[in-house]
Amino acid sequence: MKTVCKLEPDKKYVDKVASISLERINKCYQCGACTSGCPSAYLMEIKPNQVTMLLQVGDSKTLLESETPWLCLACYQCEKRCPQGISIARILEAVRETVLRKGIDTTSLSDVKEIEELPSVALVANFRKMTS
Numbered sequence: 284m285k286t287v288c289k290l291e292p293d294k295k296y297v298d299k300v301a302s303i304s305l306e307r308i309n310k311c312y313q314c315g316a317c318t319s320g321c322p323s324a325y326l327m328e329i330k331p332n333q334v335t336m337l338l339q340v341g342d343s344k345t346l347l348e349s350e351t352p353w354l355c356l357a358c359y360q361c362e363k364r365c366p367q368g369i370s371i372a373r374i375l376e377a378v379r380e381t382v383l384r385k386g387i388d389t390t391s392l393s394d395v396k397e398i399e400e401l402p403s404v405a406l407v408a409n410f411r412k413m414t415s
């Protein structure tokens with residue numbers, strides 16, 4: 284039986300992420316070293332190595348619908364471990380950038396519980412990352 288792929292690759296989006304991040308996404312060969320060292324991977328429905336896989340096939344929809352870009356801690360473990368020198372941190376930062384450039388915020392003050400008890404530096408870091 285012939286298998287038909289119905290996915291229309293979103294090459295424009297992949298090119299945009301590559302140009303913002305300056306990462307060579309196609310060099311990833313799915314070794315999984317990034318995911319195995321990622322402290323947030325257990326929370327991510329799309330794991331760090333799957334981020335490059337989705338971009339390689341042009342599936343921007345699945346990536347943008349996931350929370351993975353917002354769960355990255357920017358700890359750069361993935362970059363340190365990658366034998367191909369790819370930084371998933373920079374790729375995910377670029378993905379967040381594409382959302383924020385459209386003026387879409389992913390948090391608001393009303394989402395933050397017990398705001399008075401949080402360190403101000405954590406609040407500022409959160410709003411710098413999650414708002415346009």
Ligand code: SF4
Nearest residue numbers: 321355356358359361
């Ligand atoms: S930078 Fe992000 S993706 Fe990379 S290891 Fe840290 S939390 Fe995971």
Ligand code: SF4
Nearest residue numbers: 311313314315317365
């Ligand atoms: S460590 Fe590098 S080559 Fe391996 S899966 Fe992650 S991004 Fe791809």
